[in-house]
Amino acid sequence: MENNKNLRNWLNKMDLAHPIVIAGPCSAETEEQVLKIAHQLKETDATVLRAGIWKPRTRPGNFEGVGALGLKWLQKAKEETGLMTATEVANANHVDLALKHDVDILWVGARTTVSPFIVQEIADALKGTDKIVLIKNPVNPDLALWLGAVERFYACDVKNLGVIHRGFSTYEKTRYRNNPEWQIPIDLQNKFPDLPLILDPSHIAGRRDIIFELCQTALDLNYDGLMVETHFDPDKAWSDAEQQITPATLKQMTIDLRIRKQEGDAVEFKNKLNTLRTKIDVLDHQLLESLGKRMKISEDIGVLKKNNNVAILQTKRWNEILGKMILEGEENQLSEEFILKIFKAIHQESINHQKMVINE
Template identity: 85%
Template sequence: MENSKKLRSWLDAFHLSHPLVIAGPCSAETEEQVLKIAHQLKDTDATVLRAGIWKPRTRPGNFEGVGALGLKWLQKAKQETGMLITTEVANAHHVDLALQHDVDILWVGARTTVSPFMVQEIADALKGTDKTVLVKNPVNPDLALWIGAVERFYEADIHNLGVIHRGFSTYEKTRYRNNPEWQIPIDLQNRFPDLPLILDPSHIAGRRDIIFDLCQTALDLNYDGLMIETHYDPDNAWSDAKQQITPQRLEQMTVDLRIRKEVGDAVEFKNRLNTLRTQIDVIDNQIVDMMGKRMKIADAIGLLKKENNVAILQVKRWNEVLGRMILEGEQNGLSEEFILRMYKAIHQESISHQEKVYKS
């Protein structure tokens, strides 16, 4: 993965005392809007202006972007502010137009990453260029698909390459628009430590009030940058209004975020330890969330047993679960004693839940 080191050098070339910040509206709406946001961002920590030109909407009829006209607005913003510019591309035609308008960074969206055909088309169109490409995670939590998209760009000899974590779709209702599923980018980061990793908290959050917390978690996990949707009038944005923040809020947020800047062996040890502990915190939150979901299912089972006059404790079923989990634990390096203690506690909590259902 030698190519990824070249992108890290590209990031280092900014001599930033903070992670890379990419900011701008979800969609380019008008020339005035793009230029106004760019000028408000130029004195913040943002060094790259983002704006969607082509918007792949889930259903037809929604605003699908202004198209190639918006590239001229981005170009003008670049000339006036000195910021780099970036937009999403979904096919070879988009790539050609972006190259013609000197777009510095091209990103591949989540809906595109799911299609090896589309990714290959974009990689072929970029072959031989020195453009920076950022690959968003696929819509679904599929690490192999994400890695496959990255590998297609490597094989096309794209030297400047990074990835964007924007969360994963789920049918379940959660506090997020797209579940972060932090373990997936962590696994990617552990596998390719030199591949720059950027967080898109806007699409994970779906609402602006939790963007800061997501950014802090990402920085604690050693992410290299942030891509944050910003608009001078978020509530009246033409797309994704609820998840955009103002440039002023972005400026304050980057001040408030805790960023580890020191270097040295002792500090490096502490930073690494903090990163690993944050990974544990992420997993602990997932464990508690899954336990809550498990108990909701236990409640439903309790109601079904009550309606059919069936005893709460089913010894045969309990022994089957315990035996299966002991084997699963063994395959994951967990002792039988630990599995027994943990599942006895889980089983007791399930019984307590079902007893409450019976008494209600």
């Protein structure tokens, strides 16, 4: 679609030696705070100052943003530093106020993307705009909802459209605040290959120590930019303190990140190869996580068998699994020989875990 290419052309015109960096505090807290962070970001690779003005929190009682007053602070920061500005909008009124204060980039938050009604309201309010609009993935791993939000903005002739990958909620405890589920943004880009994709590592990580590795994975997957929550005193931030970094840390991070060049036949080959290998690395990680979860269930089965004096090996059940997996393997173009090797190994590891439980 032409809309996709408009924003990509804009990114190209920025003539940056690196993917675009959007940075700033989770929340605008005071005028002094916003201005201080903006001036410190001028010493980094950031070209856009972000700040939450309205903060929809999961539960009431937490800081929910300073409201429209903060837009004046963003406007002043823009005048003093030349940085572009960005904030989240969650309804038509937010859109109107942001436009009146000349905010350059509006993003639709994860909690908003889940509601087609609200997405349509915002899209209607932005109909025909040349402002940049970025759509975060929905809270839960639902590609159709994300695609639907993109399509609603396209239908309203929003010319400069991109998406933000901020991870997905899960009930299970993982090393991330929100699981990256890298395959979902990859699938989205397969549908819209020209749609710029930006990583929000702060919300995926939930803590500052793994932000760098998430950014590197994103760059290896050819993401177009990063949105990193940045505060001059992160530990005293009024919201999401654990996931914010200082402008100095951001500056060093962008120096340390490996960014592949995009020119020359040999370089292009290596870039494509690295991207495909990174996709494999992501899937391999998911495989190991799934196998670990499977073995934990096997241990639970071992406890149940021990308490009921039941033998570990259940031949009928094993044969049923094997037959089913061979058929499903064929549907995914996997040979019977391969399926037999894989699931015999999995079955043996499962038996080992059950033995360990029963012999305790």
